[in-house]
Amino acid sequence: MKKQILFLASLFVITMTACTNDSTKKTEKNTASVTTSQEKKNAEYAVLSFAENEYNFGTISEGDIVNHKFSFTNTGTVPLIILTAKGSCGCTVSKWSKKPIAPGEKGEMLVTFNSNDKPNQQIKQVTITANTKTGKEILKIKAMVTPKTRTVTSATPVSK
Template sequence: MKKGILILAGVFAMTVMSCKDNAAEKVKEENVEIAADRDAKNADFPVMTFTKTEHDFGTINEGDVVEHKFEFTNTGKAPLVIVSAKGSCGCTVPEWPKDPIAPGATGEMLVKFNSNGKPNQQTKQVTITANTEAGKEILKIKAMVTPKAKPVSGTPVSE
């Protein structure tokens, strides 16, 4: 008990001591101007322009695995590099091009959805990390999943 109180007191003291400097005061105005100039000159970002960012699979049966290809074009002025794409759960798996997409070129993002164990209305998203100005792009899928029929309990088993 005493050790716990001493540890908490130590953590509190370190927190209070480390927060007394105002970090904003340490920023030099000339560095802010240099960064603003640098960022203004580097406006040539790739841009992921999708034909659509949402897809509705409609009504599917629980256990179905469905997929959709999201098509996009790099409408920016620099090559597009997709670093990663991640589904909001393990049931949503994206596949993306690993090579850079040149300005004006097109690409596809394949999104697979496994509805096993996912009854009723489902809405999932894929977060894409790329070298775009925003750094992240979002795709959404949805489906109404018809639940599997459950066996009725108490029914005699016929032999």
């Protein structure tokens, strides 16, 4: 009887050890397969690499219209296609090439800021929709806008 129990216990230990090693190997294979699949998916995106993501115009006068060109490179492996570039308000306008930008090629995006009726500190952003991994990229512009001097009209005195 002792021999049978010893035999069954040994068989149980061998079975459990064999299952553990086999499942570990399967998990490693699945993980490697998923990693390779993710790497392939990552390689299928354009990468919009800007020289700078933010620009400060410094101090400007209210009513000034200022421009800045943001330079970028497509460091991805597929052509970059910029679908839209929208400002956070009507005061920012973007201009860019509508043609696809091949991997390794450079491009520019012109951002214009109209400070009319925008006194004091201004922080605006341009949201770019493109075929990048996240699908959206953001540029920021800043300016300290010196307000226009406004004339105050005095009220006419009331007659007694």
